[in-house]
Amino acid sequence: MGIEQNIEEIRKRMAAACARSDRRAEEVALVAVSKTKPAEMIEAAAAAGQTLFGESYVQEFTAKQEEVRSAVTWHFIGGLQGNKVKYLRGRVSMIHSVDRLSLAQEIDRQWGILGEPLDILLQANIGGETSKSGTSSDEELFRLAREVSTLPNLRVRGLMTLPPYEEDPEQVRPYFRRLRELAEEIETLALPGVEMRELSMGMSHDFEVAIEEGATLVRVGSAIFGEREKK
Numbered sequence: 001m002g003i004e005q006n007i008e009e010i011r012k013r014m015a016a017a018c019a020r021s022d023r024r025a026e027e028v029a030l031v032a033v034s035k036t037k038p039a040e041m042i043e044a045a046a047a048a049g050q051t052l053f054g055e056s057y058v059q060e061f062t063a064k065q066e067e068v069r070s071a072v073t074w075h076f077i078g079g080l081q082g083n084k085v086k087y088l089r090g091r092v093s094m095i096h097s098v099d100r101l102s103l104a105q106e107i108d109r110q111w112g113i114l115g116e117p118l119d120i121l122l123q124a125n126i127g128g129e130t131s132k133s134g135t136s137s138d139e140e141l142f143r144l145a146r147e148v149s150t151l152p153n154l155r156v157r158g159l160m161t162l163p164p165y166e167e168d169p170e171q172v173r174p175y176f177r178r179l180r181e182l183a184e185e186i187e188t189l190a191l192p193g194v195e196m197r198e199l200s201m202g203m204s205h206d207f208e209v210a211i212e213e214g215a216t217l218v219r220v221g222s223a224i225f226g227e228r229e230k231k
Contacts, residue, residue: 033221046070158198
């Protein structure tokens with residue numbers, strides 16, 4: 001199938017997952033993960049009605065963004081070094097992968113130059129995998145939420161996680177459920193500038209389970225564009 005048909009199929013599966021969990025389809029947004037994919041593929045997805053795209057590599061993204069002519073929205077979803085934040089300034093509407101105070105402070109500084117706030121998500125490494133970014137414990141996540149709440153140019157809008165890969169999506173369900181529970185716990189802290197509106201979780205092979213557990217942003221790449229190039 002082509003990109004248009006793939007997007008249509010994914011949206012049908014998303015709607016079915018919402019129906020199974022008594023949620024409205026409008027509660028869940030599809031983030032088309034376009035890292036390593038050329039601008040022409042993004043244009044094809046945009047022509048099919050997809051407007052939200054996720055990128056993971058700063059240099060690739062900044063070059064590609066200038067090639068895309070369609071009116072689309074960009075989220076940065078990959079690991080981020082502090083010295084690369086300046087290249088994203090004003091180019092993305094959300095960063096999903098904030099996992100440490102120093103990174104949050106640099107994002108705050110760069111968006112302060114613009115004089116406008118940025119929506120961010122805090123990344124939690126629930127699976128405890130050393131190969132993945134994210135806070136390594138509940139206490140670290142809560143501390144980060146408290147610290148970031150003091151930064152004037154950031155708005156924490158929820159949490160993100162990349163759980164361990166499992167062939168059977170049911171094996172990943174507990175990680176998605178735990179992220180939702182952590183968001184509920186953070187919400188009770190009533191921190192200024194912190195609202196748990198978004199849960200970014202679920203990818204091509206497990207997004208339906210993620211939706212059933214409360215995902216509001218599902219990051220789907222290969223099911224739309226095909227297997228990605230190794231980078």
